[in-house]
Amino acid sequence: MDAQTIFEKSQPGRLGVMPPLSDVPLPSQPPMWPSGMGRQEAPPLPELSELDVLRHFVGLSQKNYSVDTQFYPLGSCTMKYNPRLNERMAALPGFTQLHPLSDPQQAQGALELMYSLQEALGEITGMEAVTLQPAAGAHGELTALMVMAAYFRSRGEERHLVLVPDSSHGTNPASAALAGFQVVTLPSAANGLVDMLALESHLGPQVACLMLTNPSTLGHFETQIEEICELCHRHGALVYYDGANMNALLGLARPGDMGFDMVHLNLHKTFSTPHGGGGPGSGPVGARGPLVDFLPGPLVAKGERGYHFMTPSQSIGRVRTFWGNFGVLVKAWAYIRHLGAPGLKAASLHAILAANYLQELLKEAYDLPYPGRCMHEFVLSAHNLKAEKGIKALDVAKGLLERGFHAPTVYFPLIVEEALMIEPTETEDVETLEAFAQAMLEIARQETAEDLHQAPRHLPVSRLDEALAARRPVLKM
Numbered sequence: 411m412d413a414q415t416i417f418e419k420s421q422p423g424r425l426g427v428m429p430p431l432s433d434v435p436l437p438s439q440p441p442m443w444p445s446g447m448g449r450q451e452a453p454p455l456p457e458l459s460e461l462d463v464l465r466h467f468v469g470l471s472q473k474n475y476s477v478d479t480q481f482y483p484l485g486s487c488t489m490k491y492n493p494r495l496n497e498r499m500a501a502l503p504g505f506t507q508l509h510p511l512s513d514p515q516q517a518q519g520a521l522e523l524m525y526s527l528q529e530a531l532g533e534i535t536g537m538e539a540v541t542l543q544p545a546a547g548a549h550g551e552l553t554a555l556m557v558m559a560a561y562f563r564s565r566g567e568e569r570h571l572v573l574v575p576d577s578s579h580g581t582n583p584a585s586a587a588l589a590g591f592q593v594v595t596l597p598s599a600a601n602g603l604v605d606m607l608a609l610e611s612h613l614g615p616q617v618a619c620l621m622l623t624n625p626s627t628l629g630h631f632e633t634q635i636e637e638i639c640e641l642c643h644r645h646g647a648l649v650y651y652d653g654a655n656m657n658a659l660l661g662l663a664r665p666g667d668m669g670f671d672m673v674h675l676n677l678h679k680t681f682s683t684p685h686g687g688g689g690p691g692s693g694p695v696g697a698r699g700p701l702v703d704f705l706p707g708p709l710v711a712k713g714e715r716g717y718h719f720m721t722p723s724q725s726i727g728r729v730r731t732f733w734g735n736f737g738v739l740v741k742a743w744a745y746i747r748h749l750g751a752p753g754l755k756a757a758s759l760h761a762i763l764a765a766n767y768l769q770e771l772l773k774e775a776y777d778l779p780y781p782g783r784c785m786h787e788f789v790l791s792a793h794n795l796k797a798e799k800g801i802k803a804l805d806v807a808k809g810l811l812e813r814g815f816h817a818p819t820v821y822f823p824l825i826v827e828e829a830l831m832i833e834p835t836e837t838e839d840v841e842t843l844e845a846f847a848q849a850m851l852e853i854a855r856q857e858t859a860e861d862l863h864q865a866p867r868h869l870p871v872s873r874l875d876e877a878l879a880a881r882r883p884v885l886k887m
């Protein structure tokens with residue numbers, strides 16, 4: 411593998427382009443910067459031919475692992491195929507060349523798109539109003555908690571505790587703390603679901619909210635979901651739905667119908683925007699009842715003279731510049747319109763089917779700590795392999811890289827030892843699922859961890875000291 415940087419490839423005097431010298435005399439102009447501030451020497455740019463540059467960047471792109479190249483079963487991340495149609499729509503010049511400060515009267519198409527996306531997401535989640543501002547899931551959580559804090563303040567209620575199950579995504583407690591709440595961890599029941607007795611014992615006049623992920627991070631649907639919401643409401647607490655796992659529920663169940671007060675969605679997960687490289691995401695937040703009045707503004711409303719921006723009466727204000735990550739909104743809109751209601755429901759059903767099929771193929775060779783039908787993902791444990799042969803979840807992950815697959819999410823959720831969290835999504839065919847299962851089984855059948863400790867052998871870097879690599883990354887060879 412070519413691991414040289416473009417600077418290391420530089421050869422003095424090598425050039426990409428050689429235009430003829432201009433024979434037009436330069437007009438004499440006053441200098442554009444104060445004298446003394448100009449460079450004395452040329453900047454140390456790499457010197458390469460056009461072909462060198464081309465090969466360098468094509469080579470880099472081929473080192474990339476993505477949904478476009480291979481299977482990507484990273485649990486909790488919904489790494490599904492992102493239809494190219496969405497990209498085409500988001501690249502339409504009418505959208506890309508629209509200035510965010512345009513007069514809304516001259517941007518009615520964009521406003522209509524935002525309005526209809528708000529409506530569609532409200533319908534999908536069972537919420538009354540939706541803001542498109544937050545830029546990611548975690549940002550949506552923070553926004554919702556700020557809305558809840560403002561709501562309780564307006565009522566003169568001092569509720570400073572937020573309950574978070576021990577299986578929750580790390581962003582949940584982090585968002586609660588950032589919004590000024592104190593986090594209380596709820597232990598899960600033996601079956602991995604919410605422990606009703608533990609919940610009841612923690613509820614009280616100081617609890618603002620329960621944050622719940624459903625299906626849970628174990629991939630299981632909370633069987634007592636309505637009772638959970640009722641119980642919280644009876645104690646004056648609100649219930650927040652982490653909707654990052656909505657890929658399991660489209661057209662099947664709605665947080666609003668279950669009794670939740672607020673929800674966030676991850677458009678970049680469920681509604682098919684490429685993600686994972688830190689690129690723009692979107693985490694719209696839906697609300698019901700009195701909480702609607704506190705949502706960040708502006709929302710898009712429909713009036714007699716077309717669409718306009720409006721800010722709810724007790725809004726917490728903006729949480730994002732301009733109108734959110736508009737390009738992501740266009741992709742989500744295109745995806746929803748393309749599939750329609752029946753297509754969205756079919757997507758979730760296929761995601762659930764794919765996960766259950768893989769779970770069946772793997773549950774003999776790996777430990778399945780929380781058995782039963784899963785939703786769109788499931789969590790295995792390598793703790794038996796570790797005890798018998800020293801094969802840890804990390805070794806399984808590295809062995810998969812060697813066999814051409816992206817690793818599942820490992821060591822999360824925290825309540826499962828040696829966790830391997832697998833989310834196949836609906837966009838993979840049965841042959842791919844079986845090939846992945848084959849690789850997982852081959853790894854489990856290894857006599858010892860010895861060979862896996864060498865993996866991956868053919869990638870740009872092999873086994874790293876994970877902690878050191880994160881703390882002191884070597885970015886230049």
Ligand SMILES: *Cc1c(COP(=O)(O)O)cnc(C)c1O
Pocket residue numbers: 486487546547548549579581582623652654655676691693
């Ligand atoms: C991904 C995820 C989040 C956070 O979403 P980001 O867009 O990465 O901020 C929150 N909760 C769950 C369950 C998730 O899977």
